[in-house]
Amino acid sequence: MTVQELQEQIKQLDDTEFQQLLAWVVTPERERRQAQPAIEQAQADIVTELQDAGKLEKPEAATEEQAKADSAKVPEWKSPGVEHSKMYHYGDVVRYKGKLVRSTHKGLNHWEPGTLGFDGRIWEIIEEAEESADTEETAKPENTAPAYRQPSGGHDAYKQGDRVTFNGAVYESTINGNVWAPDAYPQGWKKI
Missing domain, CATH: 2.10.10.20 (Carbohydrate-binding module superfamily 5/12)
Structure with a gap:
């Protein structure tokens, strides 16, 4: 979905629906976005603690x-x-x-x-x-792609041309800002 398509849908909301959307964007969504970095850091700290304790494996990487x-x-x-x-x-x-x-x-x-x-x-x-x-x-052949991962928001959304593997097939995003899985929004993906 493009920003223009989203704007058109917002224009079709009645006043009550628009006020509900506005209240959501201004308070809960803004607070969620502000809290996101702290939440991500806490997740990383917990995983690191469990890895250091030998309860979770570590990714293969170097310093x-x-x-x-x-x-x-x-x-x-x-x-x-x-x-x-x-x-x-x-x-x-x-x-x-x-x-x-x-x-x-x-x-x-x-x-x-x-x-x-x-x-x-x-x-x-x-x-x-x-x-x-x-x-x-x-090296992987050119027609392989990383596994699909659910984006957590706009900052990690797929862009047009990004390829993913989903349910055993390779898909290419046909839009920028793609936060949907290929089965959830087929119009946003093309099977390769």
Whole structure:
């Protein structure tokens, strides 16, 4: 759904419905968005505590120091899906498409590197990695995509052209700001 389509739907609301929408946007939604960073940090802290106690596994990642010491040992990025224990933490370094990238998200990072660019909001490039022969052999074919993950809001919504694997098939988003699953809003996805 585009902003213009949303605006058209809002224009069709009667006064009572519009006031209800306005009250929701101004108070509960604003408060939810303000609280979101603290909630994400608390989730990350709990997962880290459980990982440190050996009760949850940790994602395969390197520290920046380990990456600088031996970049060949930096593991490839793997989609954590919805498993919190496999989501990356702030500072985790992984290899992604020939680059070493560091997670800059303060909460649990499940986004594929480059989804929002490498501007430091979610991931940043720390160096171009040299491709080894075994890396090329294990590289995924072009028609594969990370598993679909439910966006938590506009900041991590899929953009036009993003590809995901959903129920065993690859889908491409046909719109920007896509927060719906392929089965929930088929018009927003094209099966590849």
